[in-house]
Amino acid sequence: MDKVKIGIIGTGYIGNVHARIYSRDERAQVSALYDIKTEKAEQAARTVGGKVCRSREELFENCDAVLVTTPNKTHTEIAAEAVERGKHVFCEKPFSIGLEDAGKLLEVSQKGSGVFQVGHNRRFAPVYAKLKELLGEDKAHSAHIKMNRGELKNPVWTGDTNVTGGFLYETTIHLFDMLRFQFGEIEELVAYGSQHEYPEIDEFSIIFKFKSGFHCTFASSSDASWHFPFERIEVFAHHRTIMTEEMERLIDSRGMDANFETLSWAMTEKEERWGYVQEDRAFLDAILTGTKPPVTALDGYKSIELVESVYRAIRTGEPIRFE
Ligand SMILES: NC(=O)c1ccc[n+]([C@@H]2O[C@H](COP(=O)([O-])OP(=O)(O)OC[C@H]3O[C@@H](n4cnc5c(N)ncnc54)[C@H](O)[C@@H]3O)[C@@H](O)[C@H]2O)c1
Secondary structure: OOOEEEEEEOOOHHHHHHHHHHHOOOOEEEEEEEOOOHHHHHHHHHHHOOEEOOOHHHHHOOOOEEEEOOOHHHHHHHHHHHHHOOOEEEEEOOOOOOHHHHHHHHHHHHHOOOOEEEEOHHHHOHHHHHHHHHHOOOOEEEEEEEEOOOOOOOOHHHHOHHHHOOHHHHHHHHHHHHHHHHHOOEEEEEEEEEOOOOOOOOEEEEEEEEOOOOEEEEEEEOOOOOOOOOEEEEEEEOOEEEEEEOOOEEEEEEOOOOOOEEEEOOOOOHHHHOOHHHHHHHHHHHHHHOOOOOOOHHHHHHHHHHHHHHHHHHHHOOOEEOO
């Protein structure tokens, strides 16, 4: 079996994470790297191999599958171009910025011949896979969710809305995708936001109601602190609370006494604990078996729809209902 030739556009932090993972997978070969800063592609090539390309065109000529791991605002253009060149595409989150571009990319991706997967890695993190398994045992009633950051300064572009599309596109979007993954489709949301330390809305309180009747509160602050756990889901069911703490830990408390069981992934290597290894394996599986990837372009689009709906709810002060 020929190895899948992987081309990586954007060899910064996350591009290197994926590059290292594919360089260890016997079904893949990192064959081409491109970064607008050539020295970054050269640096990555020294660790994982592959041809350092001088243009996207040259990269397309040297790979079967393209990873789009550049800053947010570039995703739509690069991913669409890769699809049109007949490549399989793995696009880091966010899928796109704004509903118009997201709609265009969705359309392009659906006409493409290859696999299109979006980088919502948390779906693959063992803690969230376990949460989904446990939620299959009980009917959950409601949840309380938090997704904070410590700053919008690192990488430097995370505080620039012209690059990110807004704070919700940065980190919060991961748990917007998680809402659909764990609890199903959303029916309605109300949201409040305020602006403090950055020139954009940087603090959010949201309530989501799901088609199933489930509902949850969701808080997201851009500069609270990196205090553990910056990301937490607490789910409530009949005499049961299940709580996740980042990708490290799940605490399951059942019954009428104060019993609880703790599962920990603290000793699991980070690339696996955060689900990157599993999502990259899933991308290869979909390519090699011709099957649908586990996180589709439509999932990517829906996460953009949620981000834009929250911003609209804050602007208008009105609840947003989904069909
Ligand atoms: N899924 C996750 O957990 C996760 C984690 C980190 C980042 N991300 C996402 O991945 C993307 C990259 O983030 P990062 O932290 O690696 O950023 P980064 O700044 O470390 O790396 C981005 C790289 O892209 C290069 N670049 C910029 N514009 C380019 C272009 N037009 N063509 C080619 N190269 C270009 C830059 O020179 C840089 O090397 C972002 O969209 C971010 O939201 C996802």
